[in-house]
Each structure stands twice: as structure tokens, then as C-alpha cells.
Amino acid sequence: MEKRSRTFYVLATVFAVFLVFLYGPTITIAILSFQGPQGGLTFPMRGVSFHWFEDLFRQQAVGDIWGSFARSLTLGLMVMITTVVVSVMGGLAFRKRFPCSSVIFYLIITSLVIPSILISLGVGLIFSQSGLSVHWSTSGFGAQLTWTLPFGLLIMFAVFNRFDKSYEEAARDQGASAWQTIRYVVLPIIAPMLIGVALFGFTLSYDEFARTLLTSGSYNTLPLEIYGMTTNVTTPVIFALGTLTTAFSFLIIGLFLAIVITLNRRRSKHGSDAGQGLV
Amino acid sequence: MTDQTHLFIPADNTDKTLPKSTGRLKGLPDAVSGWLLSLPLALVLLFFLVLPIAMIVVVSFWGATEFSIYPAFQFDNYQFLLTSPVTYQVFLNTVKYALITWAITLVLGFTIAYFLAFHVRSLTWQIVLFLLCTIPFWTSNIIRMISWIPFLGRNGIANSTLISMGVIDEPLEWLLFSDFSVILAFVHLYTLFMVVPIFNTMMRIDKSLIEAAYDNGASGFQTLTNVIIPLTKPGIMIGSIFVVTLVMGDFITVRFMSGSQKANVGRLISNDIALLQYPSAAATAVILLITVILVIAILLRFVDIRKEL
Numbered sequence: 001m002e003k004r005s006r007t008f009y010v011l012a013t014v015f016a017v018f019l020v021f022l023y024g025p026t027i028t029i030a031i032l033s034f035q036g037p038q039g040g041l042t043f044p045m046r047g048v049s050f051h052w053f054e055d056l057f058r059q060q061a062v063g064d065i066w067g068s069f070a071r072s073l074t075l076g077l078m079v080m081i082t083t084v085v086v087s088v089m090g091g092l093a094f095r096k097r098f099p100c101s102s103v104i105f106y107l108i109i110t111s112l113v114i115p116s117i118l119i120s121l122g123v124g125l126i127f128s129q130s131g132l133s134v135h136w137s138t139s140g141f142g143a144q145l146t147w148t149l150p151f152g153l154l155i156m157f158a159v160f161n162r163f164d165k166s167y168e169e170a171a172r173d174q175g176a177s178a179w180q181t182i183r184y185v186v187l188p189i190i191a192p193m194l195i196g197v198a199l200f201g202f203t204l205s206y207d208e209f210a211r212t213l214l215t216s217g218s219y220n221t222l223p224l225e226i227y228g229m230t231t232n233v234t235t236p237v238i239f240a241l242g243t244l245t246t247a248f249s250f251l252i253i254g255l256f257l258a259i260v261i262t263l264n265r266r267r268s269k270h271g272s273d274a275g276q277g278l279v
Numbered sequence: 280m281t282d283q284t285h286l287f288i289p290a291d292n293t294d295k296t297l298p299k300s301t302g303r304l305k306g307l308p309d310a311v312s313g314w315l316l317s318l319p320l321a322l323v324l325l326f327f328l329v330l331p332i333a334m335i336v337v338v339s340f341w342g343a344t345e346f347s348i349y350p351a352f353q354f355d356n357y358q359f360l361l362t363s364p365v366t367y368q369v370f371l372n373t374v375k376y377a378l379i380t381w382a383i384t385l386v387l388g389f390t391i392a393y394f395l396a397f398h399v400r401s402l403t404w405q406i407v408l409f410l411l412c413t414i415p416f417w418t419s420n421i422i423r424m425i426s427w428i429p430f431l432g433r434n435g436i437a438n439s440t441l442i443s444m445g446v447i448d449e450p451l452e453w454l455l456f457s458d459f460s461v462i463l464a465f466v467h468l469y470t471l472f473m474v475v476p477i478f479n480t481m482m483r484i485d486k487s488l489i490e491a492a493y494d495n496g497a498s499g500f501q502t503l504t505n506v507i508i509p510l511t512k513p514g515i516m517i518g519s520i521f522v523v524t525l526v527m528g529d530f531i532t533v534r535f536m537s538g539s540q541k542a543n544v545g546r547l548i549s550n551d552i553a554l555l556q557y558p559s560a561a562a563t564a565v566i567l568l569i570t571v572i573l574v575i576a577i578l579l580r581f582v583d584i585r586k587e588l
Contacts, residue, residue: 007499011393011394011398018412018470019411019412021467022412022415025423025427025429026415026418026426028426028429029425029429032429041428041432042429042432043436086323089317089319090320093313093314093316093317096309096310096312096313096316097309097310097313098309098312099310099314100321101317104320104321107328108320108324111328113520114524114568115524115527115529115545115564115567115568115571116528117530117549118331118335118568119328119331121548121552121560122330122331122332122334123331125331125334125335125338125561126330126334129334129338142326142327146323146324149320153320207420209420210530210531214552226422230535238425242422242426245422246418246419246422249417249418249419250414250417252417253414253417
């Protein structure tokens with residue numbers, strides 16, 4: 001192996017420092033959330049205990065954490081499924097020529113870059129002026145889709161750009177219908193990427209704050225609940241909540257990665273070459 | 280011989296019957312099926328993007344009393360906004376945050392992407408290190424902001440370390456709730472949006488181009504400025520669009536990390552909303568939108584976004 005240049009070591013150090021910068025604060029609050037009952041928001045640690053986690057589970061004074069968690073989870077799953085389905089349909093659509101396709105494309109880009117508070121304000125205004133009441137499962141759901149769909153679609157564009165069309169031609173030559181081609185050839189090949197889209201959809205929704213601010217109605221989602229806590233809670237209980245939600249996010253990432261790995265294992269076991277065309 | 284005819288005839292048959300036997304979708308022209316497939320997407324974008332923007336523009340001309348808003352067509356909101364020195368100050372502050380954050384995330388993001396794409400040699404390691412960078416992105420922004428408190432606070436890690444090292448005698452007051460902490464949080468939250476597109480374009484650069492540069496006697500730095508940076512430009516532009524628009528529209532980071540002491544346009548809007556001054560918030564939103572569109576239009580002059588996908 002050839003010798004590494006000095007640039008490599010400099011860059012590797014920069015990268016390592018960057019990782020510390022990324023993870024350091026989160027790890028710190030994870031440690032601090034195990035403070036003893038007398039502990040505050042900073043070091044030094046005053047004892048080690050589960051006090052603040054118990055506090056989180058016990059008291060209702062800090063708000064409706066479990067209710068908001070359940071709402072965020074439900075909303076995340078709704079957004080995830082919609083994002084996957086609509087993105088796949090959109091991705092398939094954009095492989096064809098059809099009128100207005102560039103209008104829709106520029107709308108997707110707009111949706112991606114428009115400041116989220118504008119969506120929140122606009123959707124909130126529409127609902128209030130037309131006499132509908134805002135609710136996380138209607139207005140909040142739609143507002144979040146304007147953020148998750150562009151990401152889903154961009155991933156689908158990338159996937160279909162690298163998609164080998166000869167698989168479809170082969171299917172068609174063997175007499176498969178358009179639907180059969182999609183169901184038995186295209187979808188299995190792009191399945192691992194769809195899990196990526198699902199992961200994006202779920203976590204973007206689960207963490208979304210600005211777009212739900214004016215569109216979730218009287219029942220808070222978890223980010224809104226946490227935001228509320230930051231203004232009036234000054235104990236490590238908020239760190240405990242932070243640690244728990246971060247752990248939950250990691251759990252979700254792990255789960256999705258496990259699904260991808262299992263899918264790939266099953267494939268190689270069955271000797272299928274599905275997905276090979278993507279590399 | 281019979282075998283061959285046997286093979287040949289069905290093939291011939293299939294060719295003739297294929298158009299009939301395939302599903303209905305196949306019969307549809309691309310225009311119709313493409314349109315049908317993108318219909319759900321178009322509807323979502325219409326109801327939750329186009330209509331809300333139109334609504335904001337309409338409401339920006341409305342009037343407001345202390346308790347309610349009423350339809351009107353007046354320029355009061357804009358007049359108030361454009362004659363108030365506060366507006367210009369806040370816009371200036373917004374641009375300042377955007378420019379500084381953009382510069383830092385660009386240099387940092389480029390360096391990280393460059394290291395991953397050209398100095399990490401095995402694909403597995405590239406993927407592992409890249410994933411390590413993206414994982415924090417999946418956790419809540421607000422939690423990531425809160426986590427700076429133990430670091431930057433008066434009795435935080437930074438201050439106590441600096442004091443014990445003898446660098447300073449008194450805790451630094453400007454670490455938390457200042458422009459410094461706001462920009463630090465922006466860099467923390469948004470550098471990834473720079474790393475991903477730059478890394479993506481760098482991975483697509485043909486390595487033989489770099490070899491060719493070396494063979495022609497270019498130094499490492501010359502290769503960087505004459506080969507890699509020009510080829511990475513699309514990624515840089517897309518990353519810049521992300522970072523600039525995210526920072527310009529942000530209100531929560533500024534509110535939280537400045538301890539409500541600093542303002543940008545996003546905060547101006549959210550303050551109006553909190554006071555139920557929707558027409559005024561809408562007018563500010565329209566001006567913000569115009570600013571963001573102008574910035575993107577300038578950045579898009581350098582890159583054809585459709586070609587890059």
C-alpha cells in the first residue's frame with residue numbers, strides 16, 4: 001500500500017474534529033440526563049440516577065408528552081406511506097413525456113426551498129379563512145408532505161436515472177403487462193431505495209417543527225411539545241426527553257438498515273440478480 | 280427442425296397478440312399515464328404549496344384590527360414594512376447570517392466531501408463515514424440546539440475548560456445567546472446539506488481526469504482548482520441553495536440560540552403571527568419569498584438543476 005500523503009492526515013483530522021462537533025453536544029446531553037435529583041443543566045454532574053427519566057414518565061406538569069409522541073408517530077407513519085407511494089408514482093411519471101411535467105418539476109423545487117414558515121402560515125390561513133379547523137392529521141399532514149415529497153422524488157429521480165431499462169424490456173418481451181412489469185420487475189429492484197425514501201419521510205415528519213407550527217391545531221406533535229418545554233422547563237428533564245427521542249431516532253434508523261440488510265441477504269440466498277442493475 | 284419451428288411460431292404469435300393482451304395502462308399514451316401518475320403529487324402541491332402562497336399574497340393586502348383580520352386591498356402593510364428602519368436592519372441581519380453560514384458550511388462541507396471522495400479509498404469506508412455524517416441529521420433540530428447549552432453556557436464546558444487552561448479569567452459572555460451561537464448552530468444543523476450534494480457530484484467525477492492532470496504535471500492544488508472545483512460546481516450550487524434558503528427562512532434557531540435577543544426575517548414573521556397580525560406577517564413573508572427567489576435565480580444561473588438529477 002502506498003504511503004498516505006500529509007494532506008490525508010490533515011483532512012482526516014478535520015473530519016474527526018467535524019464528527020466530534022456533530023456528536024459532542026448530543027452525547028453531552030445524553031450524559032447530563034443521568035444527573036442526580038439535585039443536578040442542573042450543566043456539568044459538574046451531581047450524582048448519577050434515572051431521576052429525570054422517571055420524572056418524564058411520572059409527571060404531567062411538563063405537558064402531554066406521551067400523547068404528542070403518539071400523534072407524531074401516527075403522523076410520521078401516515079407521511080411515510082404517502083411519501084413512498086406518491087414518490088414512486090411521481091418517479092414513474094417523470095420517466096415519460098407528458099404536458100406540464102416541467103411545471104410540476106419546478107413546483108417540486110419550489111416546495112423544497114420555500115421557507116417552511118411560509119407553508120405553515122399559508123396553510124393555516126387557508127384553513128382558518130375557509131372555516132375549517134386545523135388538525136395535525138389534515139392540515140399538518142399536508143404541510144409536512146410539501147417537505148417530504150420533494151426529498152422522496154429527488155431520490156426516485158436518482159434511482160430511475162441509474163435504472164437499467166433492459167430489465168423492463170426483457171419483461172415486456174416475455175409478455176408481461178405494464179402493471180406486471182412494475183409489480184414483479186421494477187418494484188423489487190428499487191425496493192432498497194424505497195426503504196430510504198420511507199426513512200426520509202418518517203424522520204422528516206417526526207422531527208418537523210416549522211411546518212406544523214400553525215397547522216397542527218390544538219393537539220401538539222412532539223417537536224412542538226419539546227419547543228414548548230424549552231421556554232419553561234429548566235431542569236434536566238428536557239435532556240432526558242432529548243435523549244429518549246434521539247434514542248428512538250437511532251432505533252428507527254437501525255430498524256430500516258436491518259430491513260435493507262435482510263432484503264439483500266434474502267436476495268443473494270435466492271440467487272436473484274435483482275438490484276444489480278443499479279450499481 | 281420441428282423444434283425450431285416450435286420455437287419460432289409462438290414468438291411470432293406473441294408479437295401479434297402482445298398489444299391486445301397487455302394491461303390497459305399500456306394502451307394509454309405517455310401523456311395520459313404520466314399525467315395520471317403525477318396527479319396525487321400535483322394535487323398535494325396545488326393545495327399545500329400553490330394555494331398557500333397565493334393566500335399569503337392575498338392576505339398581505341388585507342387589514343387587521345387588534346382582534347381580527349378583514350379582507351381589503353390596501354398597501355398599508357407594505358408601506359409600514361418598507362418605511363420602517365427595523366425591516367432593513369432585520370433583512371440586513373438575515374443576509375449577514377446567510378452569508379457567514381454559507382461561507383463556513385461551503386469550506387467545511389467541501390473539505391469533508393473532498394476527504395470522503397478522494398482520500399478514503401475503499402467504498403465500504405466511504406459509505407460508513409458518510410453515514411456517520413448523516414445520522415445526526417435524523418434527530419430533532421430542537422434537541423440538537425438544546426444540546427449546545429451545557430457547552431456554551433456561563434458555566435459550560437467551553438468556559439470552564441478555557442478558565443482551567445488559564446486562557447481567560449472570566450467566563451466569556453458571548454458564547455451563548457449571541458450571533459456566535461446562532462451561526463454555530465446553523466453550521467451544526469446545515470453543513471450536511473452542503474456535504475451531500477458536493478460528495479454526490481465528486482463521486483461522479485471520472486478518476487482518470489485527475490490522473491491526467493497529474494500526468495500533465497499539475498500540482499495537487501492546481502488539480503483542485505482547475506479540475507475538481509469546476510467539476511464539483513453543480514453540487515456546490517445545490518448545496519448553497521439549500522443552506523441559504525434554510526438559513527434565510529429560519530426562525531426557531533435564531534430565537535432559541537440568541538435567547539430572543541437577535542432577529543431575522545423569519546422571527547419577524549413568527550412574532551407577527553404570535554400577535555395574530557396575519558396581514559403584516561403575510562407582507563413580510565412575500566418580501567422574504569421574493570428575496571429567496573432572487574437568490575435562487577442568481578445561483579441557478581450557474582447550474583442546470585434538471586441536468587444534475
